[in-house]
Amino acid sequence: AQRVTQPEKLLSVFKGAPVELKCNYSYSGSPELFWYVQYSRQRLQLLLRHISRESIKGFTADLNKGETSFHLKKPFAQEEDSAMYYCALMSAGGTSYGKLTFGQGTILTVHP
């Protein structure tokens, strides 16, 4: 069974400090991993996916298959980064139909 774990429910940093949101997964195959974000009073939206190897709003995430991790990082946090962040795993192919398994979420608060 696949599983996604975000060990921190809450994370607080000051503006300009580095931030890392942790995500670990368990999955026997080759997963596709995502970070979704929900800003206050907005809908949940995709932040980035590991396949794209992109940087969005200064955030990056590297898939580490050895450690089964997909941590989200940003070198200098901004107040507008305050939000709920979810790590999600999509199992590849078969009859998975693109289902996502989400972690428990981490609320990031960036203080001025």
Added chain:
Amino acid sequence: DVKVTQSSRYLVKRTGEKVFLECVQDMDHENMFWYRQDPGLGLRLIYFSYDVKMKEKGDIPEGYSVSREKKERFSLILESASTNQTSMYLCASSFRQREGRKNEQYFGPGTRLTVT
């Protein structure tokens, strides 16, 4: 721009009532999903549908049923609402999974359901 809309933002129902939550998407997506979002538990999949009239149970289907009569519309039904179904319900849609495709799920704004 992808649009996923949900029929209500807030809903208050009494225990035992039958509740319908509607979701509509305008992107011709094959897949549609219903999740509930609870603090500390993240998003949990209730049901999903990969085609018209097709449905599959998710992780927590008990107490729920779904209907997909048209491609753009996916309904979540609480046959007899209970207080433990008080939650935020999110609908999402996506294209059928394909290698190399973006495989992104697009979410609706959510319906906050309170069962008293």
